[in-house]
Amino acid sequence: MSAFSDVRVKRWLKKSASDQYLYAKSLTPAQRDELEQALVQAMRGNAPEAQQAMTMWLSVQQARLRTHAPGHQDAYRRLQLQNFIVPYVTVVGTPLAVPLHLATRTEYYRSPHRPEYAQAFNNFMSVIADSSLSQEIRRAAIERLDYHARREGTIAMPELHQLRTHGAELLAASGYCVATSSATTTPGPGAHAIFSRLEDDLALQTTPLGMQIMLWQAAALEAGAEDKSQRTHWYSPWHKPQPPLRLDKVSAFNTEENAVSFARLLARRQASAKTEPAGNFRKILQDGLTVTHAIAKDADLRALVFTMAEDALGTCRDKVSEGFSAIVNAVSNHKMAQAVKEGRIGQKKLRAWAGQQFRLSALEDEVDAFLQRAVDENRQALEQHSDSPLRLVPTSLMEDMLTPALAPDPSRETLVAAQQTALDTMQAIRVLQDAPDTPADQKQSAADGLAKLGAMLELLQKRMAMLHEPVETKMHAKVRLRKALDLPDSTVAAMAYSGVSILNEAALKDIEKAVRERETNPTEMGNYLLSNETWSAGMKQLHDARFKDLQRRFEADPFYESMPPPDDDEHVDQIIDYNRKAQAFAQQMQAEQEALLLQCAGLRTAQAS
Known part of the structure; x- marks a missing residue:
């Protein structure tokens, strides 16, 4: 192959390590084989070029270790779509996906089914055991193999165990060799379907508002839903049939501020509603009709709803559901204010409506207070772990993990990194624990370390849920206490990831009790009613x-x-x-x-x- 003449090799030896890796990665396996042969010959001399050749040779091995078969890549993407990517790009989302995502990624990087993994590892063994190479070359191979094992995570578990047990030099001297296998992981039949659903979902989210409203209206009619204002309602006793919205009318709103956000919100909510029970699905479609009919008539209300939609959009399916619920409640309150002005509401119904709004507000306040207490307790628990180091979990490791995580307002990425450190350390400890020649005292230290890291990992996961996914905890309280507290009809009735919530049964009972006590407090209830302009206007009219x-x-x-x-x-x-x-x-x-x-x-x- 003329492409790999001495001149070309020398030219690439002067590239940076990262450029050399990218070059090696771009080659075919056969081209990497031929390049390796030329590099190994250059590595046998004592000239400075030997070190340069070694650097390029290491880049080739790194490229081999990071090469996956197309089927393996598709299978990995499919798993991550299920675990993480689909939730965070489209309509769902949860912190519980993070540890699953990290574990899947670790398994992918360490997979023994990589097509060139065996050759790369065997190349390391060959160079390390080759006495004709200089000690500097062999030492560089040992250090890089250790780097791949400890930091890159690209050494499969069987070889990782052997390296931890015997060391690279002894393992190479023993003639250890990874058997070459042609087995590869292929994607299951559902992979294409998942990618197709993702593409369809993303396309749906770019639909103009007018067309998106038409899609919602068509789905509602098909499901037998109708605009609430078309039937008798407890605050609107007159039947007011309304014709369906026309595309030309609602398309006039396409260019208004935040109209795109509202279109995306409708698309996401309609998609996520399909997974809920038929009754919930029909009600969601009905609520959407009520909202779209209302905003079509009132420019001020439309501006409010569009702004709320911008705030409601996020990576989380439950956040979208909660944002949609808040919009439905805002439209309901707007219609109540209209009914009050028109004299179509009695005191009993007005008080019932205000009571629902009070309980909803009180519940949100109580959950916020609960979350703040939980965050403080979580911090104290993590700090206690940092003050009690173990043999295999030293203070320096815990400081690296916890100092950024305990900083004020840690980012999601910071907390994910802390969890990854805990998972990697636990994996390393398990390798030590499983080794047959590990002394009994070290096995006990390993068990203690795993228990400590497991507890810390759980606390870190809860910390991310509390700081970055509080909507899950709030929604959990609303879904569970919706009927018990007689919350507004627009309150969200179902959620996808109640497991992310940090509420337990005892906490839910405490919140329910606190809301009821606040409602029976005449001072607090009175102050709330006086602050509610719709209630005050209605009472003055009555x-x-x-x-x-x-x-x-x-x-x-x-x-x-x-x-x-x-x-x-x-x-x-x-x-x-x-x-x-x-x-x-x-x-x-x-x-x-x-x-x-x-x-x-x-x-x-x-x-x-």
Whole structure:
């Protein structure tokens, strides 16, 4: 092969190590064979070129170790699509995928089924055992093989065990050789289907808003769902049939700010809803119809919904579900406000609606408080581990793992790296533990180290769930307590990854109890109702006569008609006095209005006049 003349080899010997690796990686196996033969000859001399040839030879071995058969690559991609890629690119997502992803990646890199793995390992054995090569060359091969075993993770478990037991020199001297195998892993029949679903899903998420609304509407009609406003509702007693939305009308919204985000949200929610029970699926489609009909009529509501959609988009399927639920609730509240203005709501229904909103808000507050306590406890537990080193888990290792993870607001990548360190260390300890000639005291140390690292790994996984996936814990509480607390009808009813939540049964009971106690607290409930503009407006309308009487009393106050003094330097004292009285009068008006609102709601008794 003229491509591998001495001139070409010499030219490549002057490339950086990374360039040499890329070059070796680009070759065919046969080309790598021929290049190796030329390099081994150059490595036998004592000239400086021998070291350069060795560097290139090491790059060839690295390329061999990192080469996988196409079928093996497809199988790996399929597994990672199931474990990690599909969740994080499309409609699902969970921190539980991280350790599974890492374990799958480790198994892939260490697979004995790589087509050139046996040849690469045997090449190392051959060079290390070759006494005709210089000690520097052989030592470089030993160090690089150790690097592949410890850091790269590209040495298969049988050879890794042999290296840990005997060392590279003794293993090479014994004539150890990996049997060449033609077996390769091929993808299962479902691989193409998974990639096809991924492509379809990504295409769906780029559909313009108008077309996406049409797709949603068609799916809803097929499922027998209808816009809620088309039937009798507890706050809308009149039947208002509405024609389906037209493509030309909703396509007019395509260019509005965040319209693309809302289209993507609809696509993701419709796709994820297909995995839920038929009843839930139909309700989700029905809620989507209600939202799209409502935003088609109201530009302000449409802007709000589009902004909420931008915030709701993320890698997590459950986050999308929660964001969609929040949008449905916002539209429901908007329709309630309209019903109040039109006088179509009674006090009992108004209070029921406000109570649901209060319990939803209180539940979210309680979960936030629970998460903060859990984060603090998690930090304390990890710090305790760092203060108790073991023989095989030294302080330096724990500091490398935990110092970044315990920093304020650690990134997802930081926590993943800490988990990977724990997994790699556990794998190394298992190799030592399984070795037949490992002393009993070291086996016990290995067991202690594995137990400690396992506990730390669990804490790190929980830390990532609490800091980066709190939506899972909040959704878990909402799904489980939805009926018990009579939360709003729009509250999410199902989730994909309840296992990510850090809530247990005891915590759920405590949260339910806390929400009920807060609801029965007249002060807290009263403050919430007063802060709810829709409830206040509805109560004033329902008790119009009493509030008009109160307004007349305000107007009868001498200060009500008083005019402010001239705004000049001569009346500074009068201006200050007037502003003080005006502020006091405004505060009195607000206090009496709030007191009357609470009296009308039965939360405060009327004071004797």
